[in-house]
Amino acid sequence: AQSVAQPEDQVNVAEGNPLTVKCTYSVSGNPYLFWYVQYPNRGLQFLLKYITGDNLVKGSYGFEAEFNKSQTSFHLKKPSALVSDSALYFCAVRDGTRGGSQGNLIFGKGTKLSVKP
Amino acid sequence: ETGVTQTPRHLVMGMTNKKSLKCEQHLGHNAMYWYKQSAKKPLELMFVYSLEERVENNSVPSRFSPECPNSSHLFLHLHTLQPEDSALYLCASSLRVAPGVSSGNTIYFGEGSWLTVV
Numbered sequence: 001a002q003s004v005a006q007p008e009d010q011v012n013v014a015e016g017n018p019l020t021v022k023c024t025y026s027v028s029g030n031p032y033l034f035w036y037v038q039y040p041n042r043g044l045q046f047l048l049k050y051i052t053g054d055n056l057v058k059g060s061y062g063f064e065a066e067f068n069k070s071q072t073s074f075h076l077k078k079p080s081a082l083v084s085d086s087a088l089y090f091c092a093v094r095d096g097t098r099g100g101s102q103g104n105l106i107f108g109k110g111t112k113l114s115v116k117p
Numbered sequence: 118e119t120g121v122t123q124t125p126r127h128l129v130m131g132m133t134n135k136k137s138l139k140c141e142q143h144l145g146h147n148a149m150y151w152y153k154q155s156a157k158k159p160l161e162l163m164f165v166y167s168l169e170e171r172v173e174n175n176s177v178p179s180r181f182s183p184e185c186p187n188s189s190h191l192f193l194h195l196h197t198l199q200p201e202d203s204a205l206y207l208c209a210s211s212l213r214v215a216p217g218v219s220s221g222n223t224i225y226f227g228e229g230s231w232l233t234v235v
Contacts, residue, residue, distance in 0.1 A: 046223055
């Protein structure tokens with residue numbers, strides 16, 4: 001069965017410092033990995049994804065994530081955090097070799113990012 | 118603007134009421150989804166529709182009744198709900214359901230409908 005874990009409920013960062021939001025996954029086939037962001041009282045917005053190719057994926061708002069197959073991780077990073085980055089971040093995984101319900105996107109429980117001035 | 122529009126954004130209903138949530142996508146997608154987001158719980162997939170046909174129902178109580186009249190519209194009909202059903206209900210769409218290597222498998226979400234059952 002596929003699963004995704006976000007080990008930190010909350011990450012606190014000072015503005016201007018680099019940030020990392022961690023995600024690890026477990027799938028039996030090829031992982032398709034996604035990051036979404038949810039601002040207060042809003043829906044989920046797609047940030048970036050890894051399907052195949054370059055392990056470093058660049059996305060919206062200056063975010064990037066690195067796919068690490070040996071560590072089964074897909075951590076979200078940004079070189080310099082902004083106060084406006086404060087939000088809830090969700091990692092999600094899908095098994096790219098499966099169809100139907102076996103290929104559904106599985107979401108982590110979310111990590112709250114707080115960036116202080 | 119994500120291309121997925123949900124109405125109403127906020128709904129308060131009594132346990133004996135009947136109401137509906139509406140979702141419309143302007144992305145030309147073939148698959149639509151309902152998710153439930155409750156406080157301190159993971160995002161729960163409720164229903165999946167592909168080309169107006171329901172392809173998944175994740176053991177959702179019958180007091181939630183989805184309807185997909187065409188590939189652009191999705192409804193969630195609500196009746197005799199319980200207070201524990203209060204949550205953010207998110208509609209989403211994607212190009213298709215089956216996984217593949219194309220970018221069409223990104224799921225795009227609406228802004229959500231906040232439901233409070235009193």
